[in-house]
Each structure stands twice: as structure tokens, then as C-alpha cells.
Amino acid sequence: MVTEHTSLNAFGQFIPRKKLLENYSPYQISLFVRDGYITKINNTYYQNNTYDGEESDFTYAKAYVPNGVISFMSAAVYYDLSNNRPMAVDVTVQANSYVPSFPDWPPVKLHYMEKKYFNFAVTTYSANGSEFSIFEIEKVVADIVKYRESIGIEETKEVLTNYLKRSDRDLNKLIRYSKADGCEKQMRTYLEVLA
Numbered sequence: 522m523v524t525e526h527t528s529l530n531a532f533g534q535f536i537p538r539k540k541l542l543e544n545y546s547p548y549q550i551s552l553f554v555r556d557g558y559i560t561k562i563n564n565t566y567y568q569n570n571t572y573d574g575e576e577s578d579f580t581y582a583k584a585y586v587p588n589g590v591i592s593f594m595s596a597a598v599y600y601d602l603s604n605n606r607p608m609a610v611d612v613t614v615q616a617n618s619y620v621p622s623f624p625d626w627p628p629v630k631l632h633y634m635e636k637k638y639f640n641f642a643v644t645t646y647s648a649n650g651s652e653f654s655i656f657e658i659e660k661v662v663a664d665i666v667k668y669r670e671s672i673g674i675e676e677t678k679e680v681l682t683n684y685l686k687r688s689d690r691d692l693n694k695l696i697r698y699s700k701a702d703g704c705e706k707q708m709r710t711y712l713e714v715l716a
Contacts, residue, residue, distance in 0.1 A: 529558055529571045533651040535584040536567045563587070563622065578627040580651035582610045585623055589614050590643050591655040592632060593664060593672065600658045602683040605676055613656075615639045638702055658684070659695045660702070666711060667704035681711055 532540065536559065541550055550567075553559045559567040566584040579591050579599075589612035596611065597603040609628035614620060616633045623629050642660035645652050656664065662684050669677040684690055692712070699708035 529553070529569055530573065532569055532572075534569055534572045534574065534576055534580050535562075535651045536569050538565055538567065541567060577648040577651070577653070578610050579646075579653040579655070580648050581627055582612045582629055583651070583653040586612050586614060586620050586629065586631070588618055589620075589631075589654070590639075591653060592661065593668070594676065596655050596658075596661040597665060597680045599655060600661060602658070602662070602680045603676065605679070613639065641701060642698055657694075657698075659691060659698045662695060663698040663702045663704060663708065666699065666708050667702050669707070677711075678715070682715055685712075685715060 528544075529536070541559075545553070550559070554561055554567075558571050559569055561567050562584050565587045568584065579595075582589060582591065591599065591611065592613040593611040594603060594605060594607045598606050607630070609630035611630050611632060613632040613634050616635050616639075618633070620631060623631075642657040643654050644657055645654050655661075662680060665672050665677050665680050684695075696705060696708065699705045
């Protein structure tokens with residue numbers, strides 16, 4: 522019955538298609554879309570138009586770029602490594618990935634990364650009933666050092682300095698991820714100067 526739409530709020534801001542199908546028939550889902558309770562974004566996610574909680578830029582990015590990972594300066598801000606909030610959400614996908622669409626809001630800056638650099642150190646967090654993927658903090662720092670020329674030298678220094686101040690820092694993991702990222706030499710140079 523269409524009045525069941527009131528239970529949609531329990532799903533959060535974005536609802537994976539498979540989760541909807543676990544709870545509703547395809548016919549009920551089509552009625553929810555028709556009546557404006559949900560909007561189909563792509564074959565993976567629906568936007569929950571009945572959701573009245575706090576919204577997250579990262580869950581928007583995940584819904585529109587399902588295989589994307591929050592990265593670079595957006596991830597640095599999330600981990601409190603920088604106060605320089607980027608104008609767009611940094612989302613990284615594996616090279617040659619197809620990305621069908623972007624949201625009107627928030628703006629998304631798409632980065633492409635080779636498979637060998639992309640497929641490690643990814644973790645998943647939940648925000649407002651929806652999930653998003655983000656690189657682990659050491660991978661974020663390694664990526665920023667690797668791409669310091671395009672990120673900015675001052676921003677790179679700020680991120681690394683703030684990381685080194687953390688009580689939960691893991692320098693062994695940072696070096697390991699830097700090696701996997703192909704920037705171990707640059708990372709060791711930065712650590713010698715800043716430590």
C-alpha cells in the first residue's frame with residue numbers, strides 16, 4: 522500500500538535499490554516514484570524525498586558515483602587535517618570507470634586513479650542512514666604528497682603537519698601506503714623536514 526511511504530524515512534537520505542527490493546515489490550517502488558516519495562538516480566540508488574534529517578555532501582557523492590571514494594582535500598577536511606574546504610567534493614574512481622551523472626548539488630570533482638593505486642585502504646562510514654566510502658587517513662596523506670604539485674605545496678604541508686600531530690598516527694602504515702602509491706621517497710623527505 523502506498524501509505525507505507527512513511528516508513529521510507531527510516532532508510533536515510535539515499536536508498537540502495539537492493540534494500541528497497543528487500544522491503545517493497547517493484548510495483549510499490551514504481552508507485553513511490555510516481556507519487557514523488559523517491560527519485561531514481563541510477564540503477565543503484567534512489568533519493569529519499571521524504572527524508573527530513575541532516576544531509577551529507579559525501580552521501581550525495583556516493584549515490585551519484587557508487588564506485589567512488591572520497592579523497593584528497595575533501596577527505597583531509599573530514600579527518601581534520603585541513604581547514605581548506607574544497608569548492609567541490611573530491612571523488613576518486615578507478616581509471617576508465619563510467620560515471621553516468623552528477624548531482625546538481627554538491628559539486629563533484631572527479632579524479633581517476635589506476636587500479637593498483639585505487640584498490641586499497643578504502644573504508645566505509647555511515648552518515649544519516651546512508652553510507653559513503655573514503656580512503657583511510659594514511660592513504661589520503663600519501664595521495665596528497667604524491668599529487669602535491671596539483672594540490673598545492675602549502676596545503677600538502679598543512680595536511681602532513683596536522684597528521685604528524687595526531688596521537689593515532691601510524692608512520693609505518695603511512696610509509697607502506699606511500700610505497701604502494703609510488704611516493705615513498707617524497708614522503709620520507711617531507712618527514713625528515715617536518716619531524
